[in-house]
Amino acid sequence: MTAIETPPLPRHRLSLAAHRLRDGALVAYPTEAVFGLGCDARRQDSIHRLLALKRRPVAKGLILIAVCLEQLRPWLGNFSPSLLERPLASWPGPATWLLPASASAPEWIVGAHRRIAVRLTAHPPARALCLAFGGPLVSTSANPSGLPPARSALRVRKYFGSKIDLILHGPLGGEARPTAIRDALTGDWVRL
Numbered sequence: 001m002t003a004i005e006t007p008p009l010p011r012h013r014l015s016l017a018a019h020r021l022r023d024g025a026l027v028a029y030p031t032e033a034v035f036g037l038g039c040d041a042r043r044q045d046s047i048h049r050l051l052a053l054k055r056r057p058v059a060k061g062l063i064l065i066a067v068c069l070e071q072l073r074p075w076l077g078n079f080s081p082s083l084l085e086r087p088l089a090s091w092p093g094p095a096t097w098l099l100p101a102s103a104s105a106p107e108w109i110v111g112a113h114r115r116i117a118v119r120l121t122a123h124p125p126a127r128a129l130c131l132a133f134g135g136p137l138v139s140t141s142a143n144p145s146g147l148p149p150a151r152s153a154l155r156v157r158k159y160f161g162s163k164i165d166l167i168l169h170g171p172l173g174g175e176a177r178p179t180a181i182r183d184a185l186t187g188d189w190v191r192l
Helices: 011-022 044-054 069-075 081-090 124-133 153-163
Strands: 027-030 035-038 063-066 095-100 115-120 137-141 180-183 189-191
Touching: 011 027, 011 124, 027 124, 027 153, 035 044, 035 153, 044 137, 063 069, 063 124, 069 115, 081 095, 124 137
Parallel strands: 063 115, 095 180
Antiparallel strands: 027 035, 035 137, 063 137, 095 115, 180 189
16 A cells, blocks of 8 residues: 655644643544544543543443554553564554553443554554654544544534534545454454
8 A cells, every 4th residue: 555645734733732632622633534533542531521422332442543552552451472463564554453451441441341442553644643642542433423434624523513622634544444443362353
């Protein structure tokens, strides 16, 4: 797959988004296929606000995106390094993997599971946001449950109005569908 050239997001917008995320904001941003909604995964108040906005049950769990494995380490449990072979072969890129969650990974992220969904993104706007924030972010499609994911900033605004604190404008990554999710332990596809 050829990387899509994307113009960098303005530094002042990234700085503003990172600051707002630390304060509990919900931020919409372009991902590999659709606009995502993100927040600080450590902030239970932000997660519950995001889930209520999407009308999504906490039991489903959420995806974390990051730029490097080190950003995800606190969220991951103990497992054999060989379990990372397939994920690392697909990263950075549009592949989400379920890995064992750490005992301290909160229920508002893992839901009713003991695995956590994680992705090392290659999409420049999402990477830049994770870098500016300095850690992993929640990444869920920007849509109320049951409606198609937003593929534009305008659609995000139509879905959520002023309930989203900030929208980062930028190009999507060119994927036709949200990232596939695969269980690293079993190799099973959870979402294609």
